[in-house]
Amino acid sequence: MKLFKAGAAAAVSVVLALTATACGGSSDKASDSGASGGAKKDKIVIGIKFDQPGLGLKNPDGKFTGFDVDVATYVAKELGYQPNQIEFKQAVSAERENLIANGDVKLVVATYTINDKRKAKVDFAGPYFVAHQDLLVRADDSSITKAEDLNKKKLCSVTGSTSAQNVKTKLAPEADLQQLPGYSECLTGLENKSLDALTTDNSILAGFAAQEKNKGKFKLVGLNLSDEPYGIGLKKGDKDLQTKVNAALKKMVSDGSWQKAVDTNFGPANYKAEPAPQITEGS
Amino acid sequence: MFDFLNSGQYDVLGAFWVTVQLTLYSAVGSLVWGTVLAGMRVGPVPLMRGFATAYVNLVRNIPLTVLIIGCSLGLNQTLGITLGGSNFKEIGFRLAVLGFIAYTGTFVCEALRSGINTVPVGQAEAARALGLSFFQVLRLIVLPQAFRAVIAPLANVLIALTKNTTVAATIGVAEAALLMKEMIENEADALFAVFGVFALGFVVLTLPTGLLLGWVSKRVAVKR
Structure with missing residues (x-):
């Protein structure tokens, strides 16, 4: 067991070193990683759920619908990306941290509850929604x-x-x-x-x-058995992006698009509307 | 790094104990069912031979996940079969064992059939000439030698079964893979450590199985 622990620690330290170097260069990289973002220029890759109706759903015709998708589209617009410049990528729950850490996606908008364990690996903007x-x-x-x-x-x-x-x-x-x-x-x-x-x-x-x-x-039934503040996941230490996303979320609430998105996606199901949550992460 | 093991929140050993139980019940069941299938496949009755051949070729080609979910959705939710269990925990466990026996039995059958082929046909003919019935030939002459020849392949099947039990998590049996899913949900900062613990757990279960049965197979092999 001791040997295994030592081996695991060694492996983890290698991983950390790699991510740390990635972070070190992030001040200049963050500004262009969105623009370069792989081979195609001017694309933003956003991780969403593909299988949750009302939040993030890939429809048979290849279009994406849901509240997370609406939020992601709005935030991307505020960051300077048109809807046709957004590439949605599936972010299943267990992979969300790694997708962000590896730079595969710039943002994760995928029913991503903010908690301390996750904050150790990624930073959040938001919350943009509180589920119960x-x-x-x-x-x-x-x-x-x-x-x-x-x-x-x-x-x-x-x-x-x-x-x-x-x-x-x-x-x-x-x-x-x-x-x-x-x-x-x-x-x-x-x-x-x-x-x-x-x-x-x-x-x-x-x-x-x-x-x-x-x-x-x-x-x-309408019980509030827990609070699940959904945040937008982004790379750890990217304060600049965090501030921008927070500003975008604030604007989304103040100009009424947020309420509209809630009504269209959750409206028909006896869902009790709540006001938008206060932004608590960063800023 | 490994603090989550000491938090008292997770019963890792308990989860692996369920894995061991699943493996043992399924192993015993599939050994019996596989032997019956093998007997039918080499037997003199065309109907049984046809059934066993069709069963083996059908079931071993169905993905295990489909089979296990079929047990839960089809047998339990739709047909209301509970196998005597009173809550989902018992029902899930029994349905999973049923699914594993149905699936693994086919591999045991095929391993055993290859063992039967190692017994020289003259022995069976000699036994028939002495007036033994089909069952006596199978029970007294053929199967004892066949089993001794296929210990190593059966160990493979057992190791595969041990790892296959993780599929039971899909119908909510609280074994190791299900606990791993819970831990991944909660311990976002230690994903690799979580994977490491469960990978190690399965190696600890399967490695001795392989070594022990490998040694046994050498000792009991029929020298020809």
Whole structure:
């Protein structure tokens, strides 16, 4: 074990040294990395989710829709990029830190909750949205109104997610928790009554409930079981970019585009609108 | 770097214990099921031979993830089969074991069939000439020698099975891979360390298996 620890430490120090050198040159690199950003000039690469309706979804026709996409497009516009200069890249949860650290993407706008562990690897701008852990139930089911009602109920969440861990350790340890690979599998179970509730961030739930094929079948319970401030991830130490993105977010809220994006993406699903959060990162 | 192991938040050993349990139950089950399949494939009844051949060729070519998710979505959610479990934890575990047995059994069957081919055909003919029935020939003459010839290939299957158990995480069985997903979610600053711990855990499980069974296979091999 000792040998392994030493080996791992050595490997990590090499990685750190590499990233540190990358950061060292960032003051001049940051200004042109967006412009050069690979072979094509004048492109900005932004990491989003590809599989979450309402937030970041790649549609069959190749277009992207969702709240994160709207925010990303607006911020890119403020940074000086037209919509056709944006290249969206899939940022699955486990890879977000590395995508930023390696410079594969300039920004990550992918239901990225700001927390201290992540701040050790990347910097955030924002938050631009505060989601809460909530429950989705069948529209005609009124037996679940608070978290304690979940005990003895069949609950579904995505494997290993923070929401699933919250349920197991805090909210309802006696709930019968089924962990499935995706929200769609949970929704199938919810619809055919083998499950009673689905839990995760209300923004994600609202996005699924607002989908055309699900309209009227499910409702949000409207509990605020946790706070998940979504931030825009960017390279550690890039204060300049952080300030610019924060300014863009402020402008988005003040000129009403933010509210419009919330209404179009989450509107149809009994989602209780909240005012935009205060910017807390950086500045 | 490795503080997360001491935080008391994660039961790494417990998760690997579930992995070991999954492996052991599935290994015993697939050994039995694989032997039955092999017996059917070399047996004299055309219907059973056809069934076993079709089963092996069908099931071993289905991706394991599809098979395991099929057990959960198809058997449990849609058909309501619970295998006697009362909550998702028990049901998930049993469904996963069922899926692993169905899948790994085909590989055991094929390994065993190659072992049967190492037994000189004259022995089986001699046994038949002495008046032994098909089952007696299989049980007393052929299979004991076949098993001794295929310990090494079966060790391969067992190692593959140990690693395949990570697929059970997709239907929510709380084994090592599921804990790894949780830790990746929480420990964004130590991703490589998390991967390292789980990679090491699996090496610790599989390396001794391979070494031990390799030694056994040399000792028990039939000298011809």
